[in-house]
């Protein structure tokens with residue numbers, strides 16, 4: 001879904017596929033609408049150049065904003081694997097929750113501050129370019145850049161998740177209540193209120209005839225609502241699984257199959273009997289791979305007698321696995337990132353357990369209910 005473009009300060013920069021759509025749309029609206037209105041009398045080709053330059057400045061500004069968040073996070077020792085630029089801007093993938101409210105406040109605040117700082121810088125450059133009477137293709141992108149950074153700063157201060165304003169609000173409530181989950185719940189309620197208000201305004205705007213503006217408001221509202229929900233889920237999962245390792249929650253007694261068994265035998269004696277969706281393949285104590293219902297289904301029933309488990313299994317080197325001392329949150333991330341139902345738990349090439357999505361969900365449910 002996204003394209004890797006490089007690494008800055010150790011953070012992977014990715015472009016989400018929606019980014020290409022919005023980049024084209026921004027260039028187009030700038031070249032056809034905004035720039036001809038602001039700087040009349042130039043050639044159409046020049047408007048396209050100015051539009052594209054301004055769009056590049058917009059996305060460079062978003063990237064700068066995200067890099068500032070990432071820099072602060074990394075200095076605190078949080079890992080930031082990637083920044084993804086997409087439809088509405090960017091997201092820094094900060095793996096863990098911030099350690100305390102004061103730090104979260106600082107990390108969130110640096111975003112809007114960096115945007116306002118960049119706005120001031122570009123504003124001065126624009127003023128200078130005007131004074132020197134430079135060509136419009138230089139003046140126009142600078143002016144747009146200054147303006148867009150002010151807007152970025154202001155937009156991000158809206159107190160709704162996943163925007164910085166939502167994080168600032170959460171940090172304040174967190175400090176006041178001394179409870180991260182409660183603070184997240186409250187900030188998510190506020191975010192949802194904002195989201196629905198935006199969508200409602202969007203409908204009103206459409207009723208009064210400005211349907212493009214209205215659609216944008218509805219879209220942003222919808223995006224904020226989803227982001228708020230995702231933030232809450234992430235916090236609850238992170239809290240419930242903190243200081244739990246894979247070894248604590250895995251199923252240690254593993255039913256394994258041998259690679260030389262026929263598929264027919266495995267279906268009859270394992271899949272029908274144990275009702276698991278998949279089994280590890282083990283020979284002489286060594287983990288060789290996994291065989292799942294999905295692997296079996298790829299072959300017609302008539303061929304099962306002639307095929308062995310080894311023929312249809314996914315070999316060990318292509319299997320995503322976890323170690324018993326890995327944090328349970330890591331297992332959760334791997335399960336959802338690779339969209340698999342179970343992970344083998346390996347220790348020095350031997351299988352010591354299996355961890356499934358439902359194992360983790362049970363832990364999350366119990367620990368959330370007990371507020372551990």
Ligand SMILES: [Zn+2]
Pocket residue numbers: 065066069111112156163164
């Ligand atoms: Zn931000």
